Amino acid sequence: MGTFSVEQLKEIATGLDKSGQRFLWVVSVPGNVNDPKRLLEIPCEPDLDALLPEGFLERTKDRGLVVKSWVPQVDVLNHQATGAFVTHCGWNSTMEGIMAGIPMLCWPLYAEQKMNKIVMTEDMGVGVEMEGYRAGFIKAEEVEAKLRLVMESKEGRELQARVVARKKEAEAALEIGGSSYAAFFQFLLDAENLGEELAH
Known part of the structure; x- marks a missing residue:
C-alpha cells in the first residue's frame, strides 16, 4: 500500500532532477492496491x-x-549529510525524523498519517506539506519547489531551527525525570498495581 505508481515515480524523478539537490531515494516496486492478487505477490x-x-x-x-x-x-x-526527509508521516518515521533534527516534507498516504501531517506542519512546525497528496498525485514542480524551499530558503532555515528545538525537547523528555521517562515509570506502576488487583 505504501508504493507509488510508475507515473508518480517519474514525477518524483523529474522533480529531483530539476531541483539540483543531492539525494538518496529508495524506490520500491510499484504496487496496485486495486488488484488483490498484486498485493500477494512476493516483492x-x-x-x-x-x-x-x-x-x-x-x-x-x-x-x-x-x-x-x-x-x-x-x-x-x-547522517550529517542529510538535510531533509520526505516522509509518509507514519508515527515511527515522524519520531525518527524529530530525534534526528531533520526537516520533513510530509506526504501522507493513509491511516493516521494524515492526522500526523497536521500535527507536524501546523502544531509542531517540523515539516511542510507536499501539495497534491489529497488527490493522490504530486507533480514534479511540487517536488522541486518543496526541496528548494527546505534546502535553500529563509523559510527552510527557520524550519530547521524549529526541528532542532523539538529535538532538544524530545531528548529532555527521555532523560531521567523527563516527561516521557515519568510517564513510562507511571505506566509500569499502574501495570504492577493492576497485576496485584487481578491476583487478589
Missing part, C-alpha cells in the same frame, strides 16, 4: 531503467543515489 527488485525517466540515473549519478527497496532509515536520518 522483487524494481527495474530502475524501466521505471524512471530516460537518462535520469546518468544525469544525476554525481549527486544522487537510487537504492532498490530499503535503507537503514535511522542511520540515514542521523
